[in-house]
Amino acid sequence: MKRLMLILALIVMSFPAGAASVSEDPTEPRVRDLAVLLRCPVCQSENILDSHSSTAREMLVILRERIAEGMSDAEIFEFFRTRYGDYVLLSPPMTGPGRIVWLVPAGLVLLGLGVFMLILARHKRRAARELKDSVLMSPLDASGLKGMEL
C-alpha cells in the first residue's frame, strides 16, 4: 500500500503544471433543469438530457446556444414549441387545452377529502341514531340488538 502511495505521489508530482481543480460551468444546472422538461420528439417518452438520439443531442446544443444568447426560460420553451408544438413539453403548458391537467389532481384531492368527510358524517349520524335507539330499548338484551339494523 505504501509503495502504491509513493508511486502515485510521484506520478502526481510529474503532472504538467496547470492540472486544476475543475468545477462545472455555472450555466449547466439551468441547462439540466430545462432539458428535463423538453421531450425528445423521436424517442418514446425520454427527455433531451437522458436520450442518446442525435436529435436530442442537437436540441441540447441548441438549448445551450439559446441560454448563451440570454433567452429566458419562457422564450426557450416557446422556441421549441413553435417548431414541435405542445408535444415537446414534458410538463404541459399552463396555457391552452393542457391547462386542465394541473387542475385535475387538485380536484381529485378535494373530491377525496369530500368523500372522506361525507362518510365520516354519515357514520356519525348513524352512530348517534343507534345510541338514541338503544337508550330507548335499554331493558332488552344487548346481544339481541345485533340482529336489528334500524
Next chain:
Amino acid sequence: MMVQDKRGMFRAWNVFLVVTTFLLTLLGTFLVRSGVLTSVHAFAVDPGRGAYMLGFMTVAMVVGYGLIILRADRLQDDGGISSLLSREAAILGNTVLLLVVTATVMAGTLFPLVVEVFSDAKISIGAPYYNKVIVPIMVALVFLLGLGPSVPWRQMSSKRFVGRFRLPLAFAGLTAVAAVLVSEAGIITLAAIFAVGFAGFASLADIASAIAARRRVMEQGVLRATGDVLTHSRQRIGALIIHFGVVMIGAGMIASGLFQTTQTVAMRIGDRAEAGGYTLTLRELQDTGSANYNARVARFSISRDGELLFEMAPEKRFYPVREMATTEIAIRSSLAGDLYMVMGDEDGQGTVVVRIFWNPLVNWIWLGWLVLLLGALLSLSKPSRRAARSRTPEPIEGVPAE
C-alpha cells in the same frame, strides 16, 4: 380488510377495491399492447389485439361494477366510524389517499388521449408532471403512516392524541428546521422531510415503548423483552417495522432527490473534481478493448482528505459488428450514497467531458424494502389464534390494545 375483519365494516369498499385492482391490471395490459399511447413501457402497436383486450376488459368491468351497483344493499356494515381520531378513520383516509393517487396517475395517462380525441392537439405529460403532482399526496400518506398504528380502534380523546404524538411531532419539526438551514429545500420537500421524520420517530418510539412496557411489567432484561415482544405481538410489531421500512424508502428518495449533486465537467489528465465529499482525479485516458469491442477508458482515483480510497473507470465502447456505441458507467455504492460517473465526448486534445453524480442515501431505498420484507414476514408468521390462546396470556403493552 383489517377493518372488515375486526369490525365488519367497509365491505362494499373492499369489494370495489378488489374489482378495481383487477380491472386496472387489465387496463395496464391493454395500454402497453394496443398502441393507444406512446410510452417507454409500450412495446407494441397492435389495434387488432387491442380490440380483443378492450372487449374483455369491458365485459369484466360491466360484470364487476354492475354487480356492485346491483347488490350494494347486501354489503351492509356492522358498525360505524365513531370518531375522527380512530384507526378506522385513519384507514379510510389511507384508502382515499391511495385512490386519489391512482386516479391522478390514470388521469395523467389518459389525458393526452382525451385531448387528442376532442381537439386533435397533441400534448404530452411526463415525469415532471407526475413528480409535481403525486409527491404532495404521498407526503400526506407518509404522515398518516406515522399516525395509524398508534391510534386505537373506535376512538381516542384529543388530549391523549396530543400526548401520544407530541414527541414525534417535535422531532419532525427539528429535522425540517435543520433541512432549511442546511439546504435550499422547497416547501414540498420540507413537508416530506417533516412527514418522514414524524413517521420514522413514531414507528420506532412505538416499538421501543412496547419493549419498555414489557420490561417493566415482566421485569425482564432488554434482550429478553425484545425477543418476547417480537414473538408475542408479531402483527403489531411487524406492522411498525413495515412502516419504518417505508419511512426508510421515503428518506432515501428525498435525500437522493434533494441532496443529489450533478456536474458536467471538462477534465484533462490531472484535473480534480469534487462530489459527495470525495475528490476525483483523472489519471489517464486509455484505449482498451476486448474480442468484440473497442473501448476508451477514463481512469479516476477517488480520495477523501488526501487518502486514496478506490478507483473508478467509466468507459465508452464501440462494437464494430453491430456498429453500436455504448457507455459503461462507473458506480460505487455505499450506505451514504452512490457515486456515479459517465464518460462523455473527448475533444481529441486531451480533454474529456465527464458527468458526475452523487446520490446520497439512495441505497436506503433498497434497504428499506428489505426492512419492509422482514416486517411483513414477521407479521405473517403469527400463529393461529387457538395456538396462541393455549400459551401464556397476551402481554400487557403500554400501547392501545389491538
Next chain:
Amino acid sequence: MTIEVDMPRKKGGLEWKLPLLAALVGLPLLLGIGLTRDPNRIPSALVGKSMPAFEIPYLQRAGMLNSAEHAGKPMLLNFWASWCTTCRVEHPKLVELGVRSQLSDEFSILGINYRDDPARAAGFLNREGHFGYPSGYDERGRLGIDFGVYGMPETFFIDADGVVQARHAGPVTDKVLAKYLPLIGVDP
C-alpha cells in the same frame, strides 16, 4: 333472546352508483376511439404559419441554397437521407415530380439531405437516380429541427405565399399528392 327483524334494504347510493356507471360506459368508449388513432403521429406546429427562411449549402454544388430564391410559387420540400430505407420507396415519385416541375413550372421542389454523409448521399443518388432538382445539405439536422422533423422521410407542402399548408410524415404516394397538392393550388 334474539329478535329477528326483517331488515329494510338500503336503497339509494346514487351518488356513487351514477359515477361508476358513467365510468363503465365512458372508459371503454374513449379507449375504443383511441384504438383507431396512430399514437406516433405528431401534428405539425408549422401548419398555417410561414415557412422558416433558410440558407444552407448545396449538397452537390458550390454555393448556398436560399429559400427566398424560390418564393412566389407553391413549393414541395422533401427531407431525405441515404440511410432512410423508406426514402427509396418514394424516390421514383419525387423524380417524376422533379420532371414535372421543370416542364410546367407550376411549383418548385427542393430536397434537404438530412444528417447524412455526402459521399453516401451521392452513392444513393447514383443508384436510385438523380432528382433533377437541387438538394441542400443539413449536416447536423438543424434545419430539420426548425421544421419540426421527427422521422424520415417528411415532405412539406407550402403555398405560393410561403405558408405551410401540410406536412406529410412518410413516403409520398399518389394518394398523398391527391390530398395535399390542391391545398397549395396545384392540380394533382
